[in-house]
Amino acid sequence: MREYIVEMNHIVKSFGEVRAVRNGEFTLRKGEVHSLIGENGTGKSTMMKLLYGMYPIDSGEIIINGEKIEKLDPKSAIAHGVGMVHQEFMLVNDLTVLENVILGFEPKKGLTIDFEKARKDIQHFIDRYQMDIQLDKKVSQISVGEAQRVEIIKTLMRGVDIIILDEPTAVLTPQETRKLFEILANLKAEGKSLVFISHKLNEVMEISDRISVMRQGQYMGTVDKDKTSPLELTKMMIGREVFLNIDKTYSKVGGKVLEVKDIWVSSLKETSKIRGMSLHVNEGEIVGIAGIDGNGQSELIEAITGLRKVEKGSVILNGQDITNKKPRAIRETGLAHIPENRNTRGLNHTMSIEDNLIAVEIDKEPYTKGIMMNVDASSKYAEEMVKQFDIRPTDYKLPTSALSGGNAQKVVVAREVSMNKKLLIASQPTRGVDIGAIETIRNTLEIAKKKGTGVLLVSAELEEIISLSDRIIVIHEGRITGELAANEANENNLGLLMMGGEDELEKGETES
Amino acid sequence: MGLFENLDKIFNVSLIYATFRASTPIIYAALCAALTQQANILNIGTEGIMLVGAFTAVAVSYITGSWFFGIIAAMMGGALIAMIMAVGHIKYNSDICAIGMGINMLAIALTKFLLSVMFGTTGSFANPDIIPIPRIHFAFLENVPVLNDLLNDWCFTEWFVILFVIILQFLFYKTVWGLRLRAVGQFPMAAQTTGIHVNAVKYQAMLISGLVGGLAGAHLSLGYSTQFVENMTNNRGFMGVAAMYFGGANPVLTSVGCLLFGFSDSVGARLQAYGLPAQFVLMMPYVVTVVILAISMIIKLRAEKKRESSLITNEARG
Numbered sequence A: 001m002r003e004y005i006v007e008m009n010h011i012v013k014s015f016g017e018v019r020a021v022r023n024g025e026f027t028l029r030k031g032e033v034h035s036l037i038g039e040n041g042t043g044k045s046t047m048m049k050l051l052y053g054m055y056p057i058d059s060g061e062i063i064i065n066g067e068k069i070e071k072l073d074p075k076s077a078i079a080h081g082v083g084m085v086h087q088e089f090m091l092v093n094d095l096t097v098l099e100n101v102i103l104g105f106e107p108k109k110g111l112t113i114d115f116e117k118a119r120k121d122i123q124h125f126i127d128r129y130q131m132d133i134q135l136d137k138k139v140s141q142i143s144v145g146e147a148q149r150v151e152i153i154k155t156l157m158r159g160v161d162i163i164i165l166d167e168p169t170a171v172l173t174p175q176e177t178r179k180l181f182e183i184l185a186n187l188k189a190e191g192k193s194l195v196f197i198s199h200k201l202n203e204v205m206e207i208s209d210r211i212s213v214m215r216q217g218q219y220m221g222t223v224d225k226d227k228t229s230p231l232e233l234t235k236m237m238i239g240r241e242v243f244l245n246i247d248k249t250y251s252k253v254g255g256k257v258l259e260v261k262d263i264w265v266s267s268l269k270e271t272s273k274i275r276g277m278s279l280h281v282n283e284g285e286i287v288g289i290a291g292i293d294g295n296g297q298s299e300l301i302e303a304i305t306g307l308r309k310v311e312k313g314s315v316i317l318n319g320q321d322i323t324n325k326k327p328r329a330i331r332e333t334g335l336a337h338i339p340e341n342r343n344t345r346g347l348n349h350t351m352s353i354e355d356n357l358i359a360v361e362i363d364k365e366p367y368t369k370g371i372m373m374n375v376d377a378s379s380k381y382a383e384e385m386v387k388q389f390d391i392r393p394t395d396y397k398l399p400t401s402a403l404s405g406g407n408a409q410k411v412v413v414a415r416e417v418s419m420n421k422k423l424l425i426a427s428q429p430t431r432g433v434d435i436g437a438i439e440t441i442r443n444t445l446e447i448a449k450k451k452g453t454g455v456l457l458v459s460a461e462l463e464e465i466i467s468l469s470d471r472i473i474v475i476h477e478g479r480i481t482g483e484l485a486a487n488e489a490n491e492n493n494l495g496l497l498m499m500g501g502e503d504e505l506e507k508g509e510t511e512s
Numbered sequence B: 001m002g003l004f005e006n007l008d009k010i011f012n013v014s015l016i017y018a019t020f021r022a023s024t025p026i027i028y029a030a031l032c033a034a035l036t037q038q039a040n041i042l043n044i045g046t047e048g049i050m051l052v053g054a055f056t057a058v059a060v061s062y063i064t065g066s067w068f069f070g071i072i073a074a075m076m077g078g079a080l081i082a083m084i085m086a087v088g089h090i091k092y093n094s095d096i097c098a099i100g101m102g103i104n105m106l107a108i109a110l111t112k113f114l115l116s117v118m119f120g121t122t123g124s125f126a127n128p129d130i131i132p133i134p135r136i137h138f139a140f141l142e143n144v145p146v147l148n149d150l151l152n153d154w155c156f157t158e159w160f161v162i163l164f165v166i167i168l169q170f171l172f173y174k175t176v177w178g179l180r181l182r183a184v185g186q187f188p189m190a191a192q193t194t195g196i197h198v199n200a201v202k203y204q205a206m207l208i209s210g211l212v213g214g215l216a217g218a219h220l221s222l223g224y225s226t227q228f229v230e231n232m233t234n235n236r237g238f239m240g241v242a243a244m245y246f247g248g249a250n251p252v253l254t255s256v257g258c259l260l261f262g263f264s265d266s267v268g269a270r271l272q273a274y275g276l277p278a279q280f281v282l283m284m285p286y287v288v289t290v291v292i293l294a295i296s297m298i299i300k301l302r303a304e305k306k307r308e309s310s311l312i313t314n315e316a317r318g
Helices: A044-051 A074-079 A097-102 A115-129 A144-157 A174-189 A201-207 A230-238 A297-305 A327-334 A342-346 A353-357 A375-388 A405-417 A435-450 A462-468 A491-498 A501-511 B004-010 B013-037 B046-064 B067-091 B096-119 B145-151 B156-174 B176-186 B188-193 B198-224 B236-246 B251-272 B278-308
Strands: A006-015 A018-028 A033-037 A059-064 A082-085 A162-166 A193-198 A210-215 A218-224 A256-265 A274-282 A286-290 A310-317 A335-338 A423-427 A454-458 A471-476 A479-485
Touching (some): A033 A044, A044 A082, A044 A162, A097 A115, A097 A144, A097 B176, A115 A144, A115 A174, A174 A193, A174 A201, A174 A491, A210 A230, A230 A435, A256 A297, A256 A454, A274 A297, A274 A310, A274 A479, A286 A435, A286 A491, A297 A335, A297 A423, A297 A454, A327 A335, A342 A405, A435 A454, A435 A462, A462 A491, A471 A491, B004 B251, B013 B145, B013 B156, B013 B198, B046 B067, B046 B096, B046 B236, B067 B096, B067 B198, B156 B176, B176 B188, B176 B198, B188 B198, B198 B236
Parallel strands (some): A033 A193, A082 A162, A286 A471, A335 A423, A423 A454
Antiparallel strands (some): A006 A059, A471 A479
């Protein structure tokens, strides 16, 4: 028998000018869990999407079960036994869970879809792996954890024996992650081979048999889990040691900058509606908002910044009532905002780095003189910012579309932080950026705080929340479930509150 | 002559068939638009496809002496036009509205040109040699008072449209193809990852839409009337698109929207006989279009707002 069921050799893949994978290597043994790790944007996902046939490879070879595959698309990948659970769920919101699971492989009865047979087939997997999912709900009505189980069942229904999981734990609470790992262990025990893409080393160390590392599109090597350590893996990932732990010297906490009083905010999703939330941020402190994605974080930030209507309650900034004021007026009152999605709200991609840097103050001195723009002043400022925040490339006349995720985010951070407003809202400030940029951005927030700015931080990374915040507020389904001082918070107690707190969990257990 | 003394002459049993008769071409057009809308393609070219179909049907019926070949040719013509749009939009990634409007203008000019080249006439073409789509006569209904007025002598394609709405409803919501079509329209990436060829499904939707658009035109020129008139679709394609929005591309709801247009059209025609200015009557379907779209948007927005509100506890929760 062959040693490997999957071999990927000398893989090269470019998207336009960008070399996503320069030299990719990957092998998979039957029945193993093989983790693929690396920083964001190093080509891990691309490698696995190539194996799943999402894009064709530029050069190299893919061998599955000893057969060299010339032309691969998702359909033939599935036929060769490869399934993939994508990082962003590939589920159609308006269709039911049942319809989503059978999509592409529908059992037929005459002209119609045989829903009864489909139901029976799926039930078989539900029972076998104890994955509770509700087949008749629309995808838009189910939780993230459940959606992920739906994705796993989708791959199992296709009869695959190789399952690729692309950062599956990124959207889960620690407790949901435990549940996922149990399912994965069951799958492994049945002889399925698993590929686990992640950048969380503790998880990788827990479930892997072998670990492969990628850096900047290059394959850096494969190690056995038993013969390595997180420290060695970190070095392989970034080529040097990194210190993300911020030295938290407590500066003096001043008066209230922001006060949110019992606000109620609308949302598309039931679990994201804010139903009575009160909190405050003082000068010179970082308040972290922890919660599973989609539990009202975005709505809270949009409500404070004037991007979403507050249906009840009030928001006070610098002693002024800013409830339902225009975003512009709120900014004038003393707010800076690093939005959660830099691509849609943070940057204008067709405009230059320089223009983006002055975007918020474009109509003020010295960037404007009468009706004319003062390009000299904005260029001087841009040059300064590019240097101070280490934005690369340094040519500030380039459009921001030319920047990598990390550098694009630095532009947003530079603009918002340099205004020295009383309140800084940082929403997912390090999402999708490389580890070097994470260091810069986190330090910047820390410096802003020491200058006396009140910072409201929202992040999906618990580790980021814990290491940066002075106080941590945990939210669940649009309500605050707890508040902890930074030194008493850990993944366990935060995770519990993120699930709704102990009361909620007990209630859930007695119900089921 | 008072309008109000004659209300019983305006609103009587024959209005039901008149409404249906006026609605049928719009229903076909709306179904043409609904097919592509399910794949998230706004078929603004419905008007042009329909006009080409109308001309082709008359020309082929006149030449071959067969209404059946007329319909088939019209459907082929519609499909050809739709495929031009499909290649431009799907393969070359151009904006569907721009292509659609181009197609609409091309259709007006092309049919005008061919009318002059093939039949040496301008404005309109009517001839006894144009064989219309037959009307279905039930002899046993002749002596039944109300039903005779209501159901007898319908055009073949008028009966067929009822069946066709049901067929499409079934196709969209009960078959594999329909499920894939909806998935492609709502989240193409998800469809692709399950091994569905997204572009193939889009081409199929455009092709079938073209066939239906051609049929819409054939019904207009061989069923609804028996002639070709320049620009005879007279915005029925756009009304179809509006009705499709009204019904959210659901065939049954879409048809309900079309019936509203047909109703305003036939009531308007009757009012004209009682002294209402012709210009006002001609305006009615368009006013109704605007009003219906506005109302359906308002209802939709209200419902959305209510669904999104944090102050109302929804029953569906949990």
